[in-house]
Amino acid sequence: MEIELEEVERQLRGAKGVPSADKLIKYLRLMRDLHIRDSPTVARYGNILLRHYKNHLSEEELWTVYEQVAIAALDSHALQFAASVVAAINRRFPESVRAKRLQGMYYEAVGDYNKAEGVYNDLLTQDAANEMILKRMVALERSRGNLTTAIDALRKYLDTFANDKEGWEELAEMYLEVQNYRQAAFCYEELLMHVPGNSSYFVRYADVLYTIGGPTNYKTARSYYAKAIELTAGGSLRALFGVLACSAHITDKVTLQDARSRAQIELPDVSTQALLRIYKQHAPDKLPFVEPILAKLLSGHGHGL
Amino acid sequence: MVACIVDQVALLKILAHAAKFPSNSINGVLLGNCTEGSNVEIHDVVPLCHSTLTLAPALEIGLAQVESYTHIAGGLKIVGYYQSDARFGPGDLSPLGRKIADKVFEHQSDAVVLVLDNKRLEQFCKAQVDNPFELFNRDGAKAWKRAGSSGAAADGGDTVTKLQLKGNDWKQLREEFFTVFKQLKHRTLYDFEEHLDDPAKDWLNRNFSAGLKFVLPGNAL
Numbered sequence: 008m009e010i011e012l013e014e015v016e017r018q019l020r021g022a023k024g025v026p027s028a029d030k031l032i033k034y035l036r037l038m039r040d041l042h043i044r045d046s047p048t049v050a051r052y053g054n055i056l057l058r059h060y061k062n063h064l065s066e067e068e069l070w071t072v073y074e075q076v077a078i079a080a081l082d083s084h085a086l087q088f089a090a091s092v093v094a095a096i097n098r099r100f101p102e103s104v105r106a107k108r109l110q111g112m113y114y115e116a117v118g119d120y121n122k123a124e125g126v127y128n129d130l131l132t133q134d135a136a137n138e139m140i141l142k143r144m145v146a147l148e149r150s151r152g153n154l155t156t157a158i159d160a161l162r163k164y165l166d167t168f169a170n171d172k173e174g175w176e177e178l179a180e181m182y183l184e185v186q187n188y189r190q191a192a193f194c195y196e197e198l199l200m201h202v203p204g205n206s207s208y209f210v211r212y213a214d215v216l217y218t219i220g221g222p223t224n225y226k227t228a229r230s231y232y233a234k235a236i237e238l239t240a241g242g243s244l245r246a247l248f249g250v251l252a253c254s255a256h257i258t259d260k261v262t263l264q265d266a267r268s269r270a271q272i273e274l275p276d277v278s279t280q281a282l283l284r285i286y287k288q289h290a291p292d293k294l295p296f297v298e299p300i301l302a303k304l305l306s307g308h309g310h311g312l
Numbered sequence: 313m314v315a316c317i318v319d320q321v322a323l324l325k326i327l328a329h330a331a332k333f334p335s336n337s338i339n340g341v342l343l344g345n346c347t348e349g350s351n352v353e354i355h356d357v358v359p360l361c362h363s364t365l366t367l368a369p370a371l372e373i374g375l376a377q378v379e380s381y382t383h384i385a386g387g388l389k390i391v392g393y394y395q396s397d398a399r400f401g402p403g404d405l406s407p408l409g410r411k412i413a414d415k416v417f418e419h420q421s422d423a424v425v426l427v428l429d430n431k432r433l434e435q436f437c438k439a440q441v442d443n444p445f446e447l448f449n450r451d452g453a454k455a456w457k458r459a460g461s462s463g464a465a466a467d468g469g470d471t472v473t474k475l476q477l478k479g480n481d482w483k484q485l486r487e488e489f490f491t492v493f494k495q496l497k498h499r500t501l502y503d504f505e506e507h508l509d510d511p512a513k514d515w516l517n518r519n520f521s522a523g524l525k526f527v528l529p530g531n532a533l
Binding site (some may be wrong): 044082150152183184186211213214215217218244245248249252285286289290292293295296297299300 | 335364366367368369370372373376377380381384399401407408507508509510511512514516
């Protein structure tokens, strides 16, 4: 899908005059499916689509696009344009909470946080457990810079909606921002439970443990990096470097007893070889910088700065 | 009076890094030289992170590789650190930023920090202000302070006063940035994190620097 996206973006950029409807529709669809954030471009192409080709879309897709464009316009600070799109949506869906929240988001975008809060509180009196609005309240506090309040609100939300993966990711990010690494680690533990097999969660969790430090954490982090290497068939640089960085901090001697201890003993070497292979193939110019680092890490004489 | 002079290409790279990841906090290292009398010259930057600023591994490996590069390539040293926050607020050096800057300071006692102030960046784009960067340096008391804010140093020594742009043409820098942005060249700038996720992406950004000559005709950078 990413390659399709690159292709249609290239076609749109090269178009003479107004780009064709089907390319615009395809671009917006791919952006929605891939969850990529490129708001100025989405706003621009969405604007063209809505201005010239409304009738090319089904009723359902039309209003999905309206919402997508509204959010992109707000994100790009194209406030006048955003206002017109939000107004159009609210005219079409006058009773909708989903539509009204866009009004709140507009106030957030202009920096009128109190007004936004007013909109959201109103909506919450009608529907106290509305997930969308509860999350907007978190975002509001985060924009205001009240990280502690935002964290508390998101924790409360996740008490009820414990399966919200994005919620856990956002909470982890906020904990990292306030440098509460232990709580961030807890969030990644939740994510690992919800989405087992996601290598980037393994890496992130290991990154957090490594950052906290300490002998137990280095050992645990190493095993999570090792799992990530397995999941990515040795392709993750973060995991490979991670294993070496952890190993450099672990001073216990491991005796060769069984397959597991053999794997542990061989892990640094195997990772080093994998890294050298990757650099040789994809970034040979960086090899001279990487080799001394790998040598240092392997010899366990500390690393980094 | 101590000077901190920065090349246009260095500031352009920081602006491009910020433009590529507008909703993220970003950071990187400053490369250059410290000369006689503790003057700091910034000739280039290496963008490091845009999503894991708070996590040690990417930062440590990134710093190690950049240091390795400076030893081997010669000519340039790590002379500082830069950062820009995701939130549209005052351009201060966050506690985390101070910690990272301290690490750089351990190896370079004349290290400086550049913070891209988002509010000033908005003004810079509207041509209301010349310089969107805030310069920090260490005063004697082991803290990072805005350059020139502490006035004369307690020991009567030198303090860095403000950031000077080589060639002193901030208007030209603005125009160059707009050109880079309009032509989407900022998307061809890669930071160390992107390199970790795709090793073919060059955190030295040699193509980007070379491409600037074509993007900005008649401009010897």
